[in-house]
Amino acid sequence: MRMLMKSNNPNILIVDDKLENLITLERLLEHFDVDLIRASSGKEALAHLLDNDFALVLLDVKMPDMDGYEVAELMRGNSRTKQIPIIFVTAESRGDALIFKGYEAGAVDYLLKPLNASIFRSKVGVFVDLYNQKHALKLKTLEFDQKLAELEELQQQLEETNEQLLMLSTTDGLTSLYNRRKFDDIYLEEWQRASRSQNPISLVMLDIDHFKLYNDTYGHHKGDDCLRTIASALQAMDIRHLDKIARIGGEEFAVILPDTDGDGAMLVAERARIAIENLNIPHETQFSKVTASFGVSSVVPKRELTPKFLMKAVDEALYESKKRGRNGSTLKLLKYGKEQPLAM
């Protein structure tokens, strides 16, 4: 037992207008690990109650100015103090009516003086234990909340890492466009959608002209810069939200165009061809600048067709553009499994 406040021990407030009674209570509570706080009036008691947390209040009934019942009632009316247990300690027994009045005022017990030391101590002990348990639970709850917050933060980090991983696995490191794997996934999805809706689907594939020569002339780093610049130019094109651009090979790009027929796809290819030409990247070819050749293919998917047909057609169309002198586009339309080339 200590008279000092602000230790980690529970506080017990002892309220009595007579000093000798306070001293008696203190002696009785000597062996408890608690901090005892004295109050010699109701007002003083209330002031302590508003300032500190208490495990228990030992409250004298008969005091001048404000009696114990009034103190108890004021405590019950205040959210900060209403849960604190009160044991009334009084010298007089004036009958059951008064004892009931004490319980009504919120007392948990009502003890008569002279106090029986062991009964008194065991009753106080119950409340000290309860308080200690409540305090330990509060600490555990705080610890739990902290762990929960840490867990939530870890969860958030995990989600961010997963997002980054997903991005890395679907995009091309050099240009940040979709990579080949993602292209294949999107293409398959769009093919299936077009099969259901029976709307056309088109592919545009482009390959930079004489890119080996470009690397050989300007070096691999400049080659990478060139690929990045072309990727940005393709991204800057005014195409529809559903159209998806990918880098599908070293110097090869492709655009998936859902709900687009051959004519529409040729317009996109021509726009991309001009966008690359207009970059005016010097290159030692017949055009004196970097250009690209385009293959375009389009189809309304029928049961006898697989996605590979359209890929094969776009490949062949691109090859045709290379053969015809580069920096141009060739369209191949597919119908009912039969290839119908349409030179442009």
Ligand SMILES: Nc1nc2c(ncn2[C@@H]2O[C@H](COP(=O)(O)OP(=O)(O)OP(=O)(O)O)[C@@H](O)[C@H]2O)c(=O)[nH]1
């Ligand atoms: N700098 C750079 N070069 C690449 C990259 N990927 C592929 N290449 C190069 O692109 C060149 C492609 O050359 P080829 O397939 O022979 O074709 P080309 O020289 O473009 O000629 P045509 O396609 O016939 O016009 C090769 O030299 C590759 O090394 C890359 O990520 N960065």
